[in-house]
Amino acid sequence: MAIDRTTEAAWTTLVTTGRRLHDAVGARLKAAGLPPLDWYDALWEIEKAGEGGLRPLELESRLLLPQYGVSRLVDRLAKAGLVERRACPDDRRGQVLHLTAEGREMRATIWPVYEAALTDHIAARMPRQDRLRLVRLLQTLDPGDLSQT
Amino acid sequence: MAIDRTTEAAWTTLVTTGRRLHDAVGARLKAAGLPPLDWYDALWEIEKAGEGGLRPLELESRLLLPQYGVSRLVDRLAKAGLVERRACPDDRRGQVLHLTAEGREMRATIWPVYEAALTDHIAARMPRQDRLRLVRLLQTLDPGDLSQT
């Protein structure tokens, strides 16, 4: 028995418009000479964490990255002078991430471009009510937090 | 003026559930010892093209890949003996792609696993009516076919 057509349609439109939207927004950043979206996401999570900084483990769960992905993303951010790895006082295996002044500056520089792209691609194309409906529908589809059977 | 909360929510839920779902389904294939989703998509497009085969250019527009991405994906598929590149009669620069018998077999082997994953992750979690609503909403968000401003 073949799969339902609406299931297939939901699958393909979800995956492709998700990817296309992501690419389109990413392209805006690149066109503005800015770093990629992951950088923004990481900077933002670290900045939101405030004074206490953020453990890489936390970043791993907030972003959609495997452990080694975080490790290397942080490498690049640190090499670019945007993030600082500090020793973690509670756990000598661990670290705590903090933004540098440049990191905060970069985050603030990226945001308006990012925001404009979201406005153009989402807010301008879909009324508020539909955005809410979409979010509710999507939430019922989200698989558990990590990889599952 | 800050961006609307629903716009942000739509953005993040769309991108993250899209990616999670894609990862979850991909993980099913891997768990079954099967090749990744792109392979399936390419095989399926080529198979659907039928007797006449498919030009790489067509594949490029149907899948969400840049030109060199198609070139290399086809490399791998050909190396695995699933796809054959034939000379294109009309245009000596071009090629026409065809599935080998093994390619058809592989496509057919992957499908039940893929289908089961879609059923579990989509059909089982969301009623038909909502799937339709979701598709309609997503369609209004799809950026133009390729990269745009």
Place this chain on the structure above:
DNA sequence: AGCATATGGATGCATCTGCATCAATATTGA
């Protein structure tokens, strides 16, 4: 016809990702 330009597709190089594993420190339990 003959040259400029456009198109289909491949590829060298740098970067990024996935996988497996490692080293260092923490935690558990006898």
Place this chain on the structure above:
DNA sequence: TCAATATTGATGCAGATGCATCCATATGCT
């Protein structure tokens, strides 16, 4: 207290991707 195990984060290696460019053929223009 000490060994077994778990956890944090890094890394060597192979494979994948992005970017720019290249080659070969097609098309357009004069």
